[in-house]
Amino acid sequence: MALVKAMQRDATQSAGALGRDLGLSQPATWRRLQKLQAAGVFKGRRVKLDAEKLGFGVTVFLGVKLATKGRVSLDDFERAVIAIPEVQTAEHMLGLYDYRLRVVARDLADFERILRRRIMTLPGAGDVEANVLLSEERLPGPL
Amino acid sequence: MLDDLDRRILRTLQYTPDAAMHEIADRCGLTAAKVTRRLDKLRDAGLYRGQEAVVDWAALGFEVSVSLRITLDKTQARAFDEFHAAARDVPEVTEIQTFLGRVDVRLFVVARDMAHYQMLYRDRILTLPHISDIEALMLVSTLKSDERLPL
Numbered sequence: 001m002a003l004v005k006a007m008q009r010d011a012t013q014s015a016g017a018l019g020r021d022l023g024l025s026q027p028a029t030w031r032r033l034q035k036l037q038a039a040g041v042f043k044g045r046r047v048k049l050d051a052e053k054l055g056f057g058v059t060v061f062l063g064v065k066l067a068t069k070g071r072v073s074l075d076d077f078e079r080a081v082i083a084i085p086e087v088q089t090a091e092h093m094l095g096l097y098d099y100r101l102r103v104v105a106r107d108l109a110d111f112e113r114i115l116r117r118r119i120m121t122l123p124g125a126g127d128v129e130a131n132v133l134l135s136e137e138r139l140p141g142p143l
Numbered sequence: 144m145l146d147d148l149d150r151r152i153l154r155t156l157q158y159t160p161d162a163a164m165h166e167i168a169d170r171c172g173l174t175a176a177k178v179t180r181r182l183d184k185l186r187d188a189g190l191y192r193g194q195e196a197v198v199d200w201a202a203l204g205f206e207v208s209v210s211l212r213i214t215l216d217k218t219q220a221r222a223f224d225e226f227h228a229a230a231r232d233v234p235e236v237t238e239i240q241t242f243l244g245r246v247d248v249r250l251f252v253v254a255r256d257m258a259h260y261q262m263l264y265r266d267r268i269l270t271l272p273h274i275s276d277i278e279a280l281m282l283v284s285t286l287k288s289d290e291r292l293p294l
Contacts, residue, residue, distance in 0.1 A: 135240070
């Protein structure tokens, strides 16, 4: 579990470096990493960039409800939504709305453009609720 | 300060984070040494902050993921800080976000199963300070989670 935690912090470390921190030999660490990898514990790696410094000042979370229940194919909506470059994450939810999207934009004007041209035009999209992200903290979770 | 080559490097890196440096360099039409030098510069400027492994909680036995949308009692001056500090102490909370909009705070919570979730909800979530309203949405599936920037 300590190994998973260390990988959450920095996934670019070599087995040798990880092992040194955890008091394990390089081969032992490597074997454990392989086992975790094989068990599907790591979905992949995420590159950490400073969105604001790179010119993306606004992150908005959208709750999207599908308008016409039943007839509209979820597949069409899902295919279209994941193809939008500004949509960073898309989750299918059960509850108040159907999809939760994380959208990144340069500023509010840019966000409005994305909302009008890309989100509102999605097949089957109905009500949309927007919340602007102010701060975010990621925690290691129950490890 | 960011030129087209920097952008190309970051774009390539975002799409293939675990590729070896020489592969990234090949795709950008540069030498590995040049890519390394540029990445070091971007890191020094605080633009590139490394890479994190994304954990699949289901593979670790946490089958239930819930997004909790929380409205706080804003008549309490320290509501945000105190709520934040207490939520941070719940190990099953993996994300805390604050918003401007209809919702004040959102927590992402993982649990082993529904019974475990129910226990967490009763004993750890509802007991957090200054909550005035709470709405739960359960994660059905994740369609996209790369968080790439459209550089």
